[in-house]
Structures are given as structure tokens and as C-alpha cells.
Amino acid sequence: MRIALLLCLPVLLLPLPGAALGQVTTNDKALEALQPPAAAARPASTAPAPTPAAPTPAAKPTTPHHAPRKPAPAHPPPKKTPLPQVPAAPPPNPVIAPPPPVLPQHARESPPPVPIRPNAIGTVTKIDGGTRLTFGPGSADLNDATDAALIEIAGAARADKQIEVTITAWAPGTAEDPSTPRRLSLDRALAARAVLIHEGVESERIHAVAKGFIDIGASNPDRLEIVAAHPRPTPEGKPR
Numbered sequence: 001m002r003i004a005l006l007l008c009l010p011v012l013l014l015p016l017p018g019a020a021l022g023q024v025t026t027n028d029k030a031l032e033a034l035q036p037p038a039a040a041a042r043p044a045s046t047a048p049a050p051t052p053a054a055p056t057p058a059a060k061p062t063t064p065h066h067a068p069r070k071p072a073p074a075h076p077p078p079k080k081t082p083l084p085q086v087p088a089a090p091p092p093n094p095v096i097a098p099p100p101p102v103l104p105q106h107a108r109e110s111p112p113p114v115p116i117r118p119n120a121i122g123t124v125t126k127i128d129g130g131t132r133l134t135f136g137p138g139s140a141d142l143n144d145a146t147d148a149a150l151i152e153i154a155g156a157a158r159a160d161k162q163i164e165v166t167i168t169a170w171a172p173g174t175a176e177d178p179s180t181p182r183r184l185s186l187d188r189a190l191a192a193r194a195v196l197i198h199e200g201v202e203s204e205r206i207h208a209v210a211k212g213f214i215d216i217g218a219s220n221p222d223r224l225e226i227v228a229a230h231p232r233p234t235p236e237g238k239p240r
Helices: 002-013 028-034 144-159 177-200
Strands: 124-127 131-134 162-170 206-214 222-227
Touching: 002 028, 002 162, 124 144, 131 206, 144 177, 144 222, 162 177
Parallel strands: 162 206
Antiparallel strands: 124 131, 131 222, 162 222
């Protein structure tokens, strides 16, 4: 529509025949059609336009975000412990006015003395390297002869402190009851040992061995053998 009006506008401006040269005729409706439509009228408002409020400035933090931290308080240095004073000379030993009491030395516990039975059965026989004593069946009693033989052996051991005494005892019995001959042979060995200790031989140098059972058919089953000699040296050269 606007294009058609623009095309017609020059024609309207041309002078008509017979008109005066200075007269110009315009078409107001065509001009109004060329103008853009007026914007819709807005209702007038008597109130003044509100003034936009100024933005409130943000509150600044009292402490900067990257504020430097306060240095931690330094720990006080540890106190040095004073070294103890070393005296130039050691103190004198304390003097005890009364001397300490002398404790009595207790004698070594010795076995009870062995009673001598003059009528007890028993013999004395010299064997290779020692002495053999016999007893009555089921008995460990000593008579005068067997007691005298033990006293003689104790005298030799007192004279030579290097001598050691070995006592080996037996008793008859059966293989089904080994405890009875073992107890009897032990009683015989302890009786001979008690005589030696009462005669002054140290118990550390006396070795008692209870063999116990021996066949009844053996010669002299009720017996013990005593060997008093120097210990035999071992392969290392030490006495055994």
C-alpha cells in the first residue's frame, strides 16, 4: 500500500493543464497515509516517576580476608638443670662404734650315728682297689668288724684330701619287685656313708650308689663295695 502511494505522489505534484504555474496542490490524505501510525496513547499520570533508589554499598568487613596472622607466642627455652657438685675428695667411710656381732657358724648337718650290732651278720673282704662288706639277709646293721673297716677307710681319706670315696650297694630280690631291694641297698649305702661323715670325711667327697636288685644266685648278694681313690682323669685332663 505504501509503495503504491509513493508511486502516485509524483503524479499528484505535476501541474494540471490550464493551472497557474505558481499554484501547488497537495493531497493531505495521501500525506497522512505516508506517516506511520501514531503510537497508542498512554494514559497520562499525574504522579511523578519514582526515582530509582541508589544501591546500598556493601558493608566492608572489619578484618581483611587475607589479614596477616599473628605469630604464635614462642615457647620459653627449657630450664637447665644444674649439674651436681662433685666433691674434690670422697667422703670418709662411716665409723661404726660397736663392732658387728660375730654370727656363730653352724656345723654342717650330719646324719645320726649308726648303731653297732655286735651280733649282726657281716664280713670284711679286701678286693681289687677297695673293700667289700657283707650284711645279714634283709638287714643293714653293722658289727664291730664292718664298723672298724669303715673307720680305717675314713682315716685314709682324712689324710689325703684328694681321695674320693664311692659306695656301691646291692640287695637280693626278684625282677617283679625291684623296689624292695632298691630300698634295702640304699639303707646299707647310707649306713656306711654316715660312719665316714662322723669320722671327718666331707660329704662332698662321698658318692653313694644304690644298685638295688641282684640275682639271688650270685655270690654274696647282700653286700656293698667301697673304693677310696683319687679321681681318674678325663680325656681333657680334669679329674672325674
